[in-house]
Amino acid sequence: MSDEDSDGEKAAMAIADEWYEAFARSPAFARLTELQQRKAVAITEFFARYTYTHVGLSPREWDRSAVIECCTEILPRKISAEADFFAATAPVLSAFLAFLGEKGHLPNGRELSELVAELEDEIVARAEDRGNWGPSKTFVMAALDAGVDLKDEAAMNAFMLRYNMQLAARIPPARAAREPPSFAGWPKPAQKSAPAAGPYDPCPCGSGRKYKFCCKGKR
Numbered sequence: 001m002s003d004e005d006s007d008g009e010k011a012a013m014a015i016a017d018e019w020y021e022a023f024a025r026s027p028a029f030a031r032l033t034e035l036q037q038r039k040a041v042a043i044t045e046f047f048a049r050y051t052y053t054h055v056g057l058s059p060r061e062w063d064r065s066a067v068i069e070c071c072t073e074i075l076p077r078k079i080s081a082e083a084d085f086f087a088a089t090a091p092v093l094s095a096f097l098a099f100l101g102e103k104g105h106l107p108n109g110r111e112l113s114e115l116v117a118e119l120e121d122e123i124v125a126r127a128e129d130r131g132n133w134g135p136s137k138t139f140v141m142a143a144l145d146a147g148v149d150l151k152d153e154a155a156m157n158a159f160m161l162r163y164n165m166q167l168a169a170r171i172p173p174a175r176a177a178r179e180p181p182s183f184a185g186w187p188k189p190a191q192k193s194a195p196a197a198g199p200y201d202p203c204p205c206g207s208g209r210k211y212k213f214c215c216k217g218k219r
Contacts (some may be wrong), residue, residue, distance in 0.1 A: 009049070012058040019059065019105055020096075028099045032092065039088040042081075044096055052075045061098075067112050071119050076126040077133060080140035086127035090120035114153035139163060154213065 020041070023029050029037065047070055051057050054074050055066045075089065094116045101109020120132050133141070139160070143150060148159045 008058070012052040013048060015059045016044065019100060020044050022103070023096055023099050026099055028095045028102075032095060033088075034063075035084060036088045036092050039085055040092045040096070042085070043089050043092045046075060046079055047093060048072075050078070062106060062112060063108065063198055064112065064115055067093075067115055068119070071116060071123050072126055073132075076123065078127070078137060079127075080137045080144065081127075082144070083124070083128065086124050090116050114204075122216050 009134070023044075029040065032040065048059055051059075051062060051066050051070050055069055057063070057066050071089065071093070078087070094113045096113075097109045098113035100106035101111075101113065102212070106112070122166070130138070131189065132197065134169060142163060143156065143159050146159060148155050150156065
């Protein structure tokens, strides 16, 4: 990525951060379920980032085609997350976009909100379809299924070795993408205490805000 591209992405994410912070304090956010509130930080951030890096639009340029491509193609292919993340995607984005329209940040916000709501079932179905997964997501989802701590570098390296060995031994290359290896009978790694939240993670206090805008500044 060039310096110009990096600067453009930072500017786009700064706008999205500002919008999200206002959204997180709004009645629209309060009406979301507790689960949807916990997922909202990641959902809005991934949406903003990928509409910029893959579609080429900054937040003020979001349109129907960007919403459709990001929600039904990019997020299901790239985001390695459990089913509840994708179940929350449409309700969160619909509320977020409607809020932006009401506040005048996004003139077509109401239209895009209604579009996302219409895409809810398709988002969930495409996220569950392994045929839509990219190689990276296929690997990460296999690690999650095996109980591997994704932030433990040694555990991930060990899992990668086992994963590649099992792929080579049991699954022909043509089937590897749609049939990742099973680790159901393997011992589960020891569970570790949760790592400290990153700046863009949901704040552990449960406020629904990003950690960098909430308790990080109080430490």
